[in-house]
Amino acid sequence: xxxxxxxxxxxxxxxxxxxxxxxxxxxxxxxxxxxxxxxxxxxxxxxxxxxxxxxxxxxxxxxxxxxxxxxxxxxxxxxxxxxxxxxxxxxxxxxxxxxxxxxxxxxxxxxxxxxxxxxxxxxxxxxxxxxxxxxxxxxxxxxxxxxxxxxxxxxxxxxxxxxxxxxxxxxxxxxxxxxxxxxxxxxxxxxxxxxxxxxxxxxxxxxxxxxxxxxxxxxxxxxxxxxxxxxxxxxxxxxxxxxxxxxxxxxxxxxxxxxxxxxxxxxxxxxxxxxxxxxxxxxxxxxxxxxxxxxxxxxxxxxxxxxxxxxx
Numbered sequence: 001x002x003x004x005x006x007x008x009x010x011x012x013x014x015x016x017x018x019x020x021x022x023x024x025x026x027x028x029x030x031x032x033x034x035x036x037x038x039x040x041x042x043x044x045x046x047x048x049x050x051x052x053x054x055x056x057x058x059x060x061x062x063x064x065x066x067x068x069x070x071x072x073x074x075x076x077x078x079x080x081x082x083x084x085x086x087x088x089x090x091x092x093x094x095x096x097x098x099x100x101x102x103x104x105x106x107x108x109x110x111x112x113x114x115x116x117x118x119x120x121x122x123x124x125x126x127x128x129x130x131x132x133x134x135x136x137x138x139x140x141x142x143x144x145x146x147x148x149x150x151x152x153x154x155x156x157x158x159x160x161x162x163x164x165x166x167x168x169x170x171x172x173x174x175x176x177x178x179x180x181x182x183x184x185x186x187x188x189x190x191x192x193x194x195x196x197x198x199x200x201x202x203x204x205x206x207x208x209x210x211x212x213x214x215x216x217x218x219x220x221x222x223x224x225x226x227x228x229x230x231x232x233x234x235x236x237x238x239x240x241x242x243x244x245x246x247x248x249x250x251x252x253x254x255x256x257x258x259x260x261x262x263x264x265x266x267x268x269x270x271x272x273x274x275x276x277x278x279x280x281x282x283x284x285x286x287x288x289x290x291x292x293x294x295x296x297x298x299x300x301x302x303x304x305x306x307x308x309x310x311x312x
Contacts, residue, residue: 002275005256005285007302010294016260019289023301027294029076034091039122045106047115048098049122052079052089058130059123060311062091063116063139065162065291067189069097074291074303078134081304085311088128092119096193105200109224110138110167111240113146120153132311133158136291137263140255141165141242147253148245157252159307162261162291165246168237169265182262187216194223201227246273246280254281254310256303258288281310 013019034050041047050070060082064075070091082089094108094115108115123131131154135143140160147158164170191210198205205223213219220233230236238244257268274282283306285293293303300308 001277001281002271003254003281003283005283007258007285007288007293007306009287009289009292010296013289013292013294016258016262016287016289019258019260019287019292019294020262023073023292023294027073027077029073029080032076032079034070034079039118041115041118043104043106045095045102045104047095047119048093048100049119050091050093052083052091054083054086054088056087057128058087058132059128060085060087060089060132060134061116061119061123062089063133063135063142064091064094064097065137065139067097067186067193068136068139069093069099074136074301077301077304078307081300081308082134084300085308087132090119090123092116096197101193101196103200105197105202105227107194107197107224107227109228109236109240110141110164111145111236112228113142113149113151116142116146117151120151120155124154128154130154130156132156133160134307135160135163137162137164141167141240144242144249144253144255145240145245147251148242148248150248150250155251157254157311159254159256159310161256161293161303162263162288163242163255163257164264164268165241165243165255165270166237166265166267167241168234169267170263183216187213187219190216190219194219243267243270246270246277249277249279252279252281254283254306256283256285256288256293256306258290258292259284259286260288261290263290 095102140163225236
C-alpha cells in the first residue's frame, strides 16, 4: 500500500546533504537511561544489548545503521519515543559495534538475520507478550529481510527508515561523486575496526591490502563477502537485499524512504511491487535525507512521531 506523507523539512536544512549531516553531527538526545546486557552467540561470540525499560510486557527492538551503535542520536531519540509509548526498548549492537571488538573472525553485514533472531528469541524468553521492530538503513534492510524470511514468532509490526533495499545499486560503487565523503567516512571507520580483527582471520589479509581499499564496495569484495560465505560483493548484495524478500512479508510493516535520500537508488522505491501489498505500507516523503527527518517544532523528530502513530 502506498501512503501519502506529511513530512516537511525545516527550511534551514535546504538540501538532502544538509538534511543528512545536520542530525548526525549536531543532534543531542539527553536523559535516556539504559542497562547493558551481554549475551552469548552459538559460535562463541557475544552481542551487547542496551535495555531502556518502562515496565511493559511490550517491547520494541531497534536496529542501527552501518557503523552505528546503540548510542547514536537517532537511536536514543527513538528509544525516548518508544518509552513515551509506555513500551520497553531494546537497542542492540551488531558484532564489533558496541565499543569492544567481537571474538570471532565473523563481522556484521546487511543480511545477518541470525543475530537479529537470537536477540528476538532472547527477549521472548524474558516473557514479552508482544515485540515490534524498528530499523534504520542497514538495520532496516536487516529487518525487512528477517520478516520476508518467514520467521514465526511474536512480531506484531515493524517500521523501517532510509532502507537501501537494493544493496548493489545503492552501493558506494555506484554513487555519484558528491557521495565520496560519505563513502570515505564509512570506509575509514570499517578499515580501522577491521584491522583489530586481523589476528582472528582464517586466511591472511595484510595491512597494505586494507589500506589500498578505496570504497565500501571494495571492502565488501575483499572482506565482507568471503568472510561470510559469499562468492563476491555482487553475490552478497543479491542474497541480502531486502527488495527480494518484500513479497513474502506477512507482518504489518511501514517503510519510509525519502525521495531525496542521497544513498538510495531508484530501485529502492519499488512502487509497483508494493502498491497492492497487503502488509507493507510504503511512504516516500519528498524530503528527509538519509536517517534525517528533522523537526525543530516537536520534542520528537518526525520519524519518531511517525513510529508513535503507526505502532499505536
